[in-house]
Amino acid sequence: xxxxxxxxxxxxxxxxxxxxxxxxxxxxxxxxxxxxxxxxxxxxxxxxxxxxxxxxxxxxxxxxxxxxxxxxxxxxxxxxxxxxxxxxxxxxxxxxxxxxxxxxxxxxxxxxxxxxxxxxxxxxxxxxxxxxxxxxxxxxxxxxxxxxxxxxxxxxxxxxxxxxxxxxxxxxxxxxxxxxxxxxxxxxxxxxxxxxxxxxxxxxxxxxxxxxxxxxxxxxxxxxxxxxxxxxxxxxxxxxxxxxxxxxxxxxxxxxxxxxxxxxxxxxxxxxxxxxxxxxxxxxxxxxxxxxxxxxxxxxxxxxxxxxxxxxxxxxxxxxxxxxxxxxxxxxxxxxxxxxxxxxxxxxxxxxxxxxxxxxxxxxxxxxxxxxxxxxxxxxxxxxxxxxxxxxxxxxxxxxxxxxxxxxxxxxxxxxxxxxxxxxxxxxxxxxxxxxxxxxxxxxxxxxxxxxxxxxxxxxxxxxxxxxxxxxxxxxxxx
Amino acid sequence: xxxxxxxxxxxxxxxxxxxxxxxxxxxxxxxxxxxxxxxxxxxxxxxxxxxxxxxxxxxxxxxxxxxxxxxxxxxxxxxxxxxxxxxxxxxxxxxxxxxxxxxxxxxxxxxxxxxxxxxxxxxxxxxxxxx
Numbered sequence: 269x270x271x272x273x274x275x276x277x278x279x280x281x282x283x284x285x286x287x288x289x290x291x292x293x294x295x296x297x298x299x300x301x302x303x304x305x306x307x308x309x310x311x312x313x314x315x316x317x318x319x320x321x322x323x324x325x326x327x328x329x330x331x332x333x334x335x336x337x338x339x340x341x342x343x344x345x346x347x348x349x350x351x352x353x354x355x356x357x358x359x360x361x362x363x364x365x366x367x368x369x370x371x372x373x374x375x376x377x378x379x380x381x382x383x384x385x386x387x388x389x390x391x392x393x394x395x396x397x398x399x400x401x402x403x404x405x406x407x408x409x410x411x412x413x414x415x416x417x418x419x420x421x422x423x424x425x426x427x428x429x430x431x432x433x434x435x436x437x438x439x440x441x442x443x444x445x446x447x448x449x450x451x452x453x454x455x456x457x458x459x460x461x462x463x464x465x466x467x468x469x470x471x472x473x474x475x476x477x478x479x480x481x482x483x484x485x486x487x488x489x490x491x492x493x494x495x496x497x498x499x500x501x502x503x504x505x506x507x508x509x510x511x512x513x514x515x516x517x518x519x520x521x522x523x524x525x526x527x528x529x530x531x532x533x534x535x536x537x538x539x540x541x542x543x544x545x546x547x548x549x550x551x552x553x554x555x556x557x558x559x560x561x562x563x564x565x566x567x568x569x570x571x572x573x574x575x576x577x578x579x580x581x582x583x584x585x586x587x588x589x590x591x592x593x594x595x596x597x598x599x600x601x602x603x604x605x606x607x608x609x610x611x612x613x614x615x616x617x618x619x620x621x622x623x624x625x626x627x628x629x630x631x632x633x634x635x636x637x638x639x640x641x642x643x644x645x646x647x648x649x650x651x652x653x654x655x656x657x658x659x660x661x662x663x664x665x666x667x668x669x670x671x672x673x674x675x676x677x678x679x680x681x682x683x684x685x686x687x688x689x690x691x692x693x694x695x696x697x698x699x700x701x702x703x704x705x706x707x708x709x710x711x712x713x714x715x716x717x718x719x720x721x722x723x724x725x726x727x728x729x730x731x732x733x734x735x736x737x738x739x740x741x742x743x744x745x746x747x
Numbered sequence: 748x749x750x751x752x753x754x755x756x757x758x759x760x761x762x763x764x765x766x767x768x769x770x771x772x773x774x775x776x777x778x779x780x781x782x783x784x785x786x787x788x789x790x791x792x793x794x795x796x797x798x799x800x801x802x803x804x805x806x807x808x809x810x811x812x813x814x815x816x817x818x819x820x821x822x823x824x825x826x827x828x829x830x831x832x833x834x835x836x837x838x839x840x841x842x843x844x845x846x847x848x849x850x851x852x853x854x855x856x857x858x859x860x861x862x863x864x865x866x867x868x869x870x871x872x873x874x875x876x877x878x
Contacts (some may be wrong), residue, residue, distance in 0.1 A: 311754075311755045313755075337755045337756055338754060338755040338756060338757075339756055339757065339859075340757055340857040340858075340859035340875050340877060341857070341858075341859050344756055360857075360858070360859075363877075364854050364855040364857075364877045365854065365877075458816070461820070462816075462819065462820070471851075472850075472851040472852060473852070473854065473878055511819060514854045514855045514877075517855065518812060518855050518856070521857075521858055522800070522805070522809070522858075525801075525805065525858060526801055537858075537859060537860065538804075538858035538859070538861055539857050539858040539859035539860075539861075539875075541858065674755050674756050675755070676755070677753050677754055677755050677756075678758070678878070679751060679753065680753065704851075705850070708852075747851070
């Protein structure tokens with residue numbers, strides 16, 4: 269149980285003052301209501317957030333979104349901005365699954381029109397999308413020059429070489445699916461080996477692919493802009509940079525841990541290892557991280573391609589052709605952005621960029637509505653589409669939450685939930701399930717997560733992002 | 748002896764043993780429990796696993812990373828520590844195990860709260876695995 273001195277700033281924001289622990293350079297701030305805060309205080313989330321506040325060059329505050337929970341180094345749901353050029357970049361502040369993120373597709377079909385074909389569609393998607401950690405079965409396996417093209421160019425390389433995805437998909441992807449400065453030379457041979465065969469694979473843990481129906485429209489104008497209507501079918505894809513990203517993070521946590529003394533950096537946790545943005549280590553990591561982020565966007569593009577193939581097989585070529593990408597957002601990444609008139613490196617560890625209306629970083633067709641933000645809840649509850657609001661720039665370095673946030677450990681939820689029984693329960697409630705293992709399914713049970721409605725309400729009341737639509741799962745494929 | 752400590756999102760492994768070699772042997776058992784929980788076949792394969800790092804805790808993390816990589820790339824699940832030489836910044840081991848289809852559960856071995864140190868008459872270690 270955390271015992272940090274929390275001061276209430278306003279209805280949705282709490283602060284641990286910078287003097288609460290020696291070494292803190294800025295306060296630690298948490299967006300939450302009383303109930304969420306009570307859950308947050310039960311694990312080490314706040315200890316980790318306070319540790320983040322010690323990073324050299326951190327500005328304003330170490331921030332936590334309402335889905336914050338205990339992670340490693342940074343808490344999950346953490347945001348930290350460091351000032352260029354002297355501030356640091358921390359690979360642990362991005363995480364092992366670099367550019368883990370979500371992509372939403374919208375079908376030109378309603379739940380009612382899908383009718384009896386739901387089970388067949390979920391089955392077909394599960395048949396075509398390899399799961400698990402390994403890359404066996406990945407048809408778009410890349411080697412040598414092809415992999416390098418993806419590391420530099422992201423999904424555009426797949427589009428140009430293999431006709432995967434569309435120009436529209438690329439445009440409606442955060443950063444166009446490509447971070448500048450990607451440097452394959454900074455990605456180790458082992459990282460390339462791990463990732464090469466894994467493009468187009470879902471992964472394990474909390475990665476999933478969900479068939480959903482739009483249950484409720486909250487903001488009709490924004491929903492129309494995003495191409496969403498009540499009853500419509502959507503597919504949400506949650507995956508990342510797979511073994512390639514894991515290895516990049518592993519390599520650079522180790523390398524920066526070894527260079528801390530040289531830069532005179534002392535940290536309360538080795539997982540926060542970091543280096544100045546302008547140092548050889550910092551620049552090398554940013555180049556490797558950008559390459560891994562581009563790989564992750566390409567991976568989700570390949571997954572979307574497989575989903576469209578499944579749709580073609582079950583619902584026909586016309587429906588597949590008219591299945592449009594709503595957007596694709598990263599939630600584990602570090603980016604150089606302008607905030608408060610200066611360039612900062614924004615670390616988002618389990619947090620989503622949520623730029624407001626008018627931002628030039630948003631595709632033209634969405635600029636009036638604000639950037640789409642996707643908040644998956646759990647396979648038994650709901651997910652949300654939101655749109656970024658001005659408060660994100662004022663309060664959270666343009667960031668929102670990335671999910672409901674875990675509240676129970678994997679072992680605790682396995683004590684409460686039997687995988688087989690959960691599958692039957694989900695099926696009874698109208699969710700078709702395809703999972704690699706009953707154990708893995710149980711670990712991701714709805715009971716493991718916080719109330720997504722409450723998390724999203726806090727984000728909205730804080731002025732960070734506003735609800736557009738609530739999506740309800742009708743089928744889930746789990747790694 | 749190893750135990751799994753409650754952690755909201757990841758897996759935290761805690762080990763207490765009489766010697767450094769026993770810590771490594773326990774870590775191997777714990778990893779095997781995660782990777783292949785339902786089977787305990789007789790070891791039929793061996794792998795030489797050698798790593799270098801600046802201190803004992805980083806050596807433990809690097810060694811486990813190698814074992815995770817062997818599971819992911821070859822399907823090798825280590826069960827027994829056949830030999831072990833720990834000298835300064837170098838750890839050389841021979842690990843016996845089997846080939847199979849290990850569960851794809853461990854993404855990475857983190858440095859979060861990482862330790863491998865003398866405690867009383869024995870040794871203690873703690874590793875958080877990203878899953």
